[in-house]
Amino acid sequence: MTDVQRGGNEGGGLGRLFLRKSIEQVQAETEHGGLKRTLGPWNLILLGIGCIIGTGIFVLTGQAAAQHAGPGIVLSFVITGVLCGFVALCYAELAAALPVSGSAYSYSYVSMGEIVAWVMGLLLLLEYGLAASTVAVGWSGYVSSLLSENLHIQLPPELLGAPGEMIKNKAGEVIGTGIINLPALLGILVVTMILVVGVSESAAANNVIVAIKLTVIIAFIVIGAFFVNPENWNPVIPERIEGSADEQGRYGFRGLISGASVIFFAYLGFEAVSTAGAESRNPKRDMPIGIIGSLIICTLLYILTAGVMVGIVPYTELDVAAPIAKAVDRMNMPWFAIAVKIGAIAGLSSVMLVLLFGQTRIFFTMARDGLLPRAFSTVHSKFRTPWINTLVVGFAVSLAAGFLSLDALSNLTNVGSLMAFAMVCFTVLYLRVARPDMARPFRAPLFWIVAPAGALMCGWLLFELFADPESRAFFGLRFTTAQFFAAYLAIGMLIYFGYSMHHSHLGKERRMGTSRIAPSE
Numbered sequence: 001m002t003d004v005q006r007g008g009n010e011g012g013g014l015g016r017l018f019l020r021k022s023i024e025q026v027q028a029e030t031e032h033g034g035l036k037r038t039l040g041p042w043n044l045i046l047l048g049i050g051c052i053i054g055t056g057i058f059v060l061t062g063q064a065a066a067q068h069a070g071p072g073i074v075l076s077f078v079i080t081g082v083l084c085g086f087v088a089l090c091y092a093e094l095a096a097a098l099p100v101s102g103s104a105y106s107y108s109y110v111s112m113g114e115i116v117a118w119v120m121g122l123l124l125l126l127e128y129g130l131a132a133s134t135v136a137v138g139w140s141g142y143v144s145s146l147l148s149e150n151l152h153i154q155l156p157p158e159l160l161g162a163p164g165e166m167i168k169n170k171a172g173e174v175i176g177t178g179i180i181n182l183p184a185l186l187g188i189l190v191v192t193m194i195l196v197v198g199v200s201e202s203a204a205a206n207n208v209i210v211a212i213k214l215t216v217i218i219a220f221i222v223i224g225a226f227f228v229n230p231e232n233w234n235p236v237i238p239e240r241i242e243g244s245a246d247e248q249g250r251y252g253f254r255g256l257i258s259g260a261s262v263i264f265f266a267y268l269g270f271e272a273v274s275t276a277g278a279e280s281r282n283p284k285r286d287m288p289i290g291i292i293g294s295l296i297i298c299t300l301l302y303i304l305t306a307g308v309m310v311g312i313v314p315y316t317e318l319d320v321a322a323p324i325a326k327a328v329d330r331m332n333m334p335w336f337a338i339a340v341k342i343g344a345i346a347g348l349s350s351v352m353l354v355l356l357f358g359q360t361r362i363f364f365t366m367a368r369d370g371l372l373p374r375a376f377s378t379v380h381s382k383f384r385t386p387w388i389n390t391l392v393v394g395f396a397v398s399l400a401a402g403f404l405s406l407d408a409l410s411n412l413t414n415v416g417s418l419m420a421f422a423m424v425c426f427t428v429l430y431l432r433v434a435r436p437d438m439a440r441p442f443r444a445p446l447f448w449i450v451a452p453a454g455a456l457m458c459g460w461l462l463f464e465l466f467a468d469p470e471s472r473a474f475f476g477l478r479f480t481t482a483q484f485f486a487a488y489l490a491i492g493m494l495i496y497f498g499y500s501m502h503h504s505h506l507g508k509e510r511r512m513g514t515s516r517i518a519p520s521e
Contacts, residue, residue, distance in 0.1 A: 018113030019506045021106075021369075041286040041293075043207070047354055048273045048294025050210045053217070053301065054351030056266020058344045059138050061306055062323025065315045069259030070238040070251055073306045073315070076259035081299035083260075084267045086454035087421045088295045089444040090428040091271050095287035096442040097431075104271070104420045104427075105362055109369070111427040111434075114507075118500060120423055121366050122492040126416025128359035129397050131268055132188065132352050134409040136401035139348035140183035145325075146341045155183075162405040185402030191352045192394025195360065198383045209350040214301075216343025219336075220324060221304045227331050228311030238315075261461050265410060266302065268417055269354060270295040271424075284441035356397065360390045370508070371500040411481045412488075415465055422458035425451040 039047070065073040094107050105124060109117035144160050147153040157167035161178025168174055240252030250258075273290040280286050310318070312327040320326055324344070328337045364386040367376030380387040400409065428444060428451045444450050466482045479487070501507060 016501075016507065016510065017115040019504075019510060020111070020113050021109045021506065039280045039286070040282075041289045044273050044280060044286055044290025045293045045297070046207050046210045047357075048270050048290055049214070049298055050350035051269025051354035051358075052267060052294060052298040052351075053210075053213060054135055054138075054266075054269070054348050056263055056268075057217070057302060057305055058142070058324060058347060060263055060266055061302075061309065062318035062320055062326070064259040064262040065306070065310055065323075066317070066319035068250060068255045068262060070255065070315045071233045071235070071310045072237040072256050073259050073263075073310060074303055075236070076256050076263060077266075077299065077302045077306055079256065080260040080263055080267055081295070081302070083454070083457045084264075084270065084295060085292075086450045086457065087425060088270055088291050089450050090425045090447075090454055091273075092288035092291045092442050093428055093440060093444045093447075094424065094431075095273070095291060096284050097438060097440050104424050106365055107427045108423055111430045112423075114371075114501075114504060115496065116423075118371060118496045119489070119492070120420060121362060121371070122489065123416040123419045123423075124362050125359065126412050126488075127268070127420055128355045128362065129393065130400060130409050130416070131265075131413040132191075132355035132359065132397050133184070133400035133404065134265075134406060134413055135348050135351045135355065136184040136187050136397075137181060137404075137406045137409065139187050139345060139352065140181050140401075142341055142344045142348065143183045143187075146338070146345065150338050150341070159183075162403055162408075165405050180402045182402065185398045187349070188352060188356070188394060188398035188401050191349065191356055192390060192398070194353065195356055195390050195394070196380075196383065196385060196387050198385055209346045209353075213343045213347035213350065216340055216347075217301055217305060220328070220340065221301075221308055223333075223336070224308040224312055224327065224331065228308060230311065232311050232314050233307075263302075264417075264461060265414060267295070267298070268413070269351065270298070271421070288442040356390070356394060359397070360386055360393050363389050363393060370503040370505040371496075411465055412484065415462065415481060415485055418458040418462045418465070422455045422462075425455040425458070 061073060064076060065071070069076045098106060098110065105117055105120045108120040140160065144155055147155060157176030158179040159182040161167045161181055163179055165178040166174050167176045167178055237253065237256065238251040240254065241250045270291055273287065273294065280290075305324070309323060309327045312330050313323070318326065325337055325340050328340050363372060363376045365377075366372045367374060367389070376389040376392070377386060378388050379385065428447060431438060432447060466485075
């Protein structure tokens with residue numbers, strides 16, 4: 001019996017919502033997807049590194065050290081790296097068995113059905129789309145710093161922030177109120193045009209950018225090691241500050257955990273490799289290499305960079321927008337400070353590129369399933385890229401980057417990511433039970449421990465995010481993260497029941513009593 005037929009027998013109308021694709025159909029769609037297969041294992045590793053190394057290492061590390069973990073930020077990176085490793089193993093198993101463009105969206109369609117896959121698509125829009133906007137805002141900060149402090153080109157403060165956002169100078173003084181973050185908006189538009197030209201060209205550009213920022217980071221580690229004051233590492237875990245207003249912990253052991261939750265954003269990106277499955281030359285071998293390899297490399301670089309940074313600058317002084325640049329300033333090497341800013345700009349540029357790449361490939365797959373308009377799956381005759389999709393996504397993301405503040409973007413990005421990660425871990429468990437015969441070129445070791453541990457970790461961090469009572473501005477209105485997410489999900493479900501459910505290819509096949517889907521069991 002096919003999945004479509006099975007869905008029709010499962011509770012009538014309710015069963016319609018949980019129609020599932022068969023594994024065989026997903027694999028067949030991959031073979032005839034129309035996208036150009038140009039990415040090898042090193043391209044995929046660099047794709048992952050290009051996305052992971054960005055806002056976390058250049059911005060959030062100092063904040064997490066100053067506010068939560070102290071020198072123990074190094075241990076926080078170890079904790080988050082291990083926990084993300086659980087999720088990475090699950091992603092690697094699914095990406096090798098189901099090498100598709102849709103990532104967690106496609107995995108959900110196979111395991112839990114159409115409506116769950118639609119919700120996953122909504123979550124991935126938060127993870128990839130808003131994450132690209134978030135990174136663009138950080139990128140804008142480094143660009144304006146380089147222009148004003150090193151090239152003596154001062155942009156009007158009204159063009160450097162979201163509407164109503166207070167713009168401050170290097171001394172912390174308010175110099176104006178933002179109207180639009182123009183550098184962030186333009187940065188996204190440039191990346192969008194690069195992606196329209198072609199994936200192989202985009203990968204080549206990403207490889208160059210990754211090489212630049214890796215050179216800067218490694219140089220910081222090597223040169224900075226000579227300026228480390230070991231006394232700044234003592235104590236590794238500062239004593240807990242009792243009565244702190246910070247609900248997520250300030251120093252002590254809980255500070256380590258809180259620091260790990262803050263720098264979680266720094267690890268977003270390793271799963272972006274899974275969105276390139278349909279463009280990988282040998283996905284069964286290369287996808288696990290790309291996902292796990294990029295995570296291991298970045299975790300090591302994070303640990304070394306954080307250790308050098310808190311060794312040069314006392315952790316209490318690192319709550320700044322550019323902590324690595326501050327550490328370089330202590331080294332009294334102006335030329336290197338400029339190099340670090342250029343490396344940060346290059347690094348954040350590659351993150352924007354990979355995040356937008358991932359979002360367009362997810363929408364490409366959703367459009368092929370009929371859940372989004374057909375234009376989102378239109379492939380350019382020359383460039384062989386989903387060009388209409390890329391232009392629409394790029395335009396929307398550029399608006400978010402230009403008109404939303406950093407704090408309004410980051411929490412929602414983490415919500416989408418954590419929910420998507422938890423769903424992937426659950427999917428591995430489901431398919432191990434429901435389809436033990438499925439070909440798995442890569443199998444997550446100890447999956448009965450790895451998958452539940454990954455899902456529980458994501459659930460715990462989600463609870464922390466939703467429990468946060470602080471409200472944030474979204475286009476002039478103020479909501480908590482939980483309130484905004486509830487409204488966002490409600491709008492998404494209206495779109496599903498108003499359009500997607502009626503245009504779904506699986507739904508049409510069910511109504512016609514036909515199916516192109518091979519039996520799934």
